[in-house]
Amino acid sequence: MGPFDRFADARTIETGTTIDADVCIIGTGAAGITIARALANGPQKVVMLETGGLNYDAAVAALGDIDVIGRPYPGGASRLRYLGGSTNHWGGQCAPLDPIVFGPRPWMGDAEWPVDYADLEPYYRAAHKVIGLGEYEYEPAEVLKNTPFAVMDFTDGGPVRTSISRYHRQRFGLAYAADLNAAPNVFVYLYATVTSFYRGDTGDAATHVTVATLAGNSFTVRATRFVLATGGIENARLLLDSNGQQAAGFGNGSGLVGRYFMEHVAYANGVVVPKNFKPGFDVYFDEQRLDDPTGDDVRIRAHLTLSPEATRALEVPRFRAELRRYSELRLALKHVRDFNFGFGDVWDVMQEPGAIWDALVNGEPPPDVGAFILANYVEQIPNPASRITLSSTRNALGQHIAAMDWRLTRADEDGIKLAHRVIAHEIGRSDFGRFRYDMLEDEDAILDGAYGGFHHMGTTRMGTDPKASVVDTDCRMHEAPNVYIAGSSLYPSAGWPNPTLTLVALAARLADHLKEEVARDG
Amino acid sequence: MTAKRKGPTRRAALGWLAAGASLLTGRVAAAPASPERRLARLAGSRRAAGRIGRAYLADRGGADLSALMAEIEARTALSSDAVMRLSPDALAARLAVAKREDFERRDTVAVEGWVLSGTEARLCALATLV
Numbered sequence: 001m002g003p004f005d006r007f008a009d010a011r012t013i014e015t016g017t018t019i020d021a022d023v024c025i026i027g028t029g030a031a032g033i034t035i036a037r038a039l040a041n042g043p044q045k046v047v048m049l050e051t052g053g054l055n056y057d058a059a060v061a062a063l064g065d066i067d068v069i070g071r072p073y074p075g076g077a078s079r080l081r082y083l084g085g086s087t088n089h090w091g092g093q094c095a096p097l098d099p100i101v102f103g104p105r106p107w108m109g110d111a112e113w114p115v116d117y118a119d120l121e122p123y124y125r126a127a128h129k130v131i132g133l134g135e136y137e138y139e140p141a142e143v144l145k146n147t148p149f150a151v152m153d154f155t156d157g158g159p160v161r162t163s164i165s166r167y168h169r170q171r172f173g174l175a176y177a178a179d180l181n182a183a184p185n186v187f188v189y190l191y192a193t194v195t196s197f198y199r200g201d202t203g204d205a206a207t208h209v210t211v212a213t214l215a216g217n218s219f220t221v222r223a224t225r226f227v228l229a230t231g232g233i234e235n236a237r238l239l240l241d242s243n244g245q246q247a248a249g250f251g252n253g254s255g256l257v258g259r260y261f262m263e264h265v266a267y268a269n270g271v272v273v274p275k276n277f278k279p280g281f282d283v284y285f286d287e288q289r290l291d292d293p294t295g296d297d298v299r300i301r302a303h304l305t306l307s308p309e310a311t312r313a314l315e316v317p318r319f320r321a322e323l324r325r326y327s328e329l330r331l332a333l334k335h336v337r338d339f340n341f342g343f344g345d346v347w348d349v350m351q352e353p354g355a356i357w358d359a360l361v362n363g364e365p366p367p368d369v370g371a372f373i374l375a376n377y378v379e380q381i382p383n384p385a386s387r388i389t390l391s392s393t394r395n396a397l398g399q400h401i402a403a404m405d406w407r408l409t410r411a412d413e414d415g416i417k418l419a420h421r422v423i424a425h426e427i428g429r430s431d432f433g434r435f436r437y438d439m440l441e442d443e444d445a446i447l448d449g450a451y452g453g454f455h456h457m458g459t460t461r462m463g464t465d466p467k468a469s470v471v472d473t474d475c476r477m478h479e480a481p482n483v484y485i486a487g488s489s490l491y492p493s494a495g496w497p498n499p500t501l502t503l504v505a506l507a508a509r510l511a512d513h514l515k516e517e518v519a520r521d522g
Numbered sequence: 523m524t525a526k527r528k529g530p531t532r533r534a535a536l537g538w539l540a541a542g543a544s545l546l547t548g549r550v551a552a553a554p555a556s557p558e559r560r561l562a563r564l565a566g567s568r569r570a571a572g573r574i575g576r577a578y579l580a581d582r583g584g585a586d587l588s589a590l591m592a593e594i595e596a597r598t599a600l601s602s603d604a605v606m607r608l609s610p611d612a613l614a615a616r617l618a619v620a621k622r623e624d625f626e627r628r629d630t631v632a633v634e635g636w637v638l639s640g641t642e643a644r645l646c647a648l649a650t651l652v
């Protein structure tokens with residue numbers, strides 16, 4: 001299809017056809033493509049099934065409609081269904097999860113991962129290359145050395161740290177389609193929507209999936225191993241909708257498929273005025289280009305986070321405080337309210353007596369009075385009642401679309417409030433500046449003001465206990481030994497970073513596992 | 523005036539500069555010394571401290587100079603005598619410590635949403651009263 005002569009258009013495949021594969025990868029987003037590339041040019045026949053084509057197609061996009069039955073959510077806008085998946089419009093913002101996220105955190109409920117940071121570290125490095133993020137370096141002093149940017153100085157043994165996100169908007173489809181096309185063992189089928197998993201008469205293993213297209217034809221793909229990589233909502237939806245043999249869905253004896261749907265809870269509601277505003281703080285407001293010889297067009301941005309020690313002591317979710325340039329107009333529109341004094345007044349009373357006069361005598365202009373808005377991205381507390389289920393509405397292929405019941409609880413609200421309070425307090429304590437806390441005390445209003453980041457996590461969680469998780473540490477379904485899952489649906493908890501770097505790392509790890517398994521078992 | 527202690531030339535320059543600048547900015551100018559005035563001068567410019575101080579007093583429900591002074595003295599462990607005796611720099615340093623300790627002890631006040639140290643807010647209030 002198009003410039004990729006070996007890609008097949010599934011709409012032309014005769015109904016009733018059966019395609020055989022060693023590994024069948026469903027979905028060509030960040031996760032699916034990472035695994036396919038790792039298996040490319042190897043001995044296994046890899047079949048990739050992608051619901052979309054090479055570009056956006058409204059009819060295909062509508063197959064992924066979402067019935068929002070919980071908190072408001074811009075469902076449809078949050079995913080793209082064509083080669084490359086949602087990386088066709090993602091922001092490219094990446095950071096690894098902190099080691100603390102993987103371990104037990106009793107205050108976060110069911111948040112523990114069955115793997116730790118050390119297990120993932122080599123794969124984070126591999127994922128860095130796949131995404132094109134440059135050097136695997138997140139230590140602020142290292143990243144910012146030899147740049148004009150300044151670290152906000154909250155040191156002094158306090159709980160606030162600077163953390164770094166790196167950015168590269170790798171469009172996985174554009175970047176890697178040629179590799180897939182060139183690999184003789186990889187077969188990509190576009191416009192191929194998987195509609196259901198099936199088992200044989202004996203055993204738990206999946207035998208095949210059914211595939212349908214909007215042209216009306218349908219066929220079957222049989223494989224030794226399957227990798228489900230259709231995104232954090234669709235992974236759960238497809239398993240639930242594969243209910244021809246078991247009413248609860250495929251591999252859902254635990255009843256956990258679709259549960260624990262999590263987002264990063266974003267809440268913008270405060271203003272910070274630093275005592276000494278430095279132009280180098282720009283790195284906290286916007287992505288800034290980094291001169292990184294190991295990566296092309298790598299950008300960085302700094303945030304405020306809490307130290308692991310403080311996170312434990314205060315029992316807060318992980319969060320990052322993002323700073324944005326203060327816009328008087330924006331805030332005025334948000335808070336139609338008269339203030340008797342402004343941030344310039346607060347800045348004035350913070351100054352050392354005489355500082356302004358000293359500056360004048362020395363011939364220096366007084367420092368800038370800068371201000372910025374603070375928005376926290378707070379990790380949601382894992383909650384089985386927050387979930388993806390099947391809607392009674394069906395799409396054009398007759399599949400039940402996903403019903404999204406995203407729920408936040410009082411505990412999440414406490415987390416949001418605490419995150420703001422800690423930062424507000426620490427800004428004053430460290431004499432970095434002062435904070436205006438614009439948060440409303442009314443619980444509903446706080447939760448109303450919170451929104452997500454298009455990060456769909458937790459719906460097929462990873463764990464060692466089959467009663468408490470959907471896949472094991474190898475990302476293999478507990479209830480189907482030849483079905484693996486890739487994507488952020490695996491996350492038992494979310495940390496503060498955006499999810500894609502970790503899901504690409506897990507996909508690279510899964511690819512290694514598949515290679516080892518095939519070498520061992522055939 | 524409350525300039526930091528620097529070399530004599532600097533100080534002389536600051537003298538006339540501050541006099542002129544106080545006309546322009548409304549920063550509290552020299553007046554008969556009293557502990558209240560000495561402390562109020564360290565709150566910031568008259569205009570800024572005044573605005574914040576008035577908002578704080580409105581929240582507090584009234585202005586009682588002696589109560590404010592008592593609270594400031596208690597929190598900073600400074601007697602009126604000490605306030606009169608210490609140099610502006612030394613006084614400012616003591617206030618800076620008190621403000622920081624306020625945050626540590628969570629002795630903060632919210633004035634129109636701003637999280638200020640209790641001492642800071644009380645100093646602003648003082649500036650509106652003297």
Ligand SMILES: Cc1cc2nc3c(=O)[nH]c(=O)nc-3n(C[C@H](O)[C@H](O)[C@H](O)COP(=O)(O)OP(=O)(O)OC[C@H]3O[C@@H](n4cnc5c(N)ncnc54)[C@H](O)[C@@H]3O)c2cc1C
Binds near residue numbers: 027087234
């Ligand atoms: C606006 C926006 C901005 C974002 N910004 C960031 C960011 O800055 N940083 C970050 O880390 N993350 C970001 N994300 C999230 C990021 O896009 C996802 O984490 C990432 O794309 C997930 O990769 P994936 O491979 O699991 O799923 P996807 O990229 O969603 O790919 C899934 C693929 O499966 C296909 N598919 C779905 N159903 C079927 C089916 N039944 N049969 C066959 N194929 C199917 C889809 O068409 C798609 O190609 C953003 C998302 C959005 C929407």
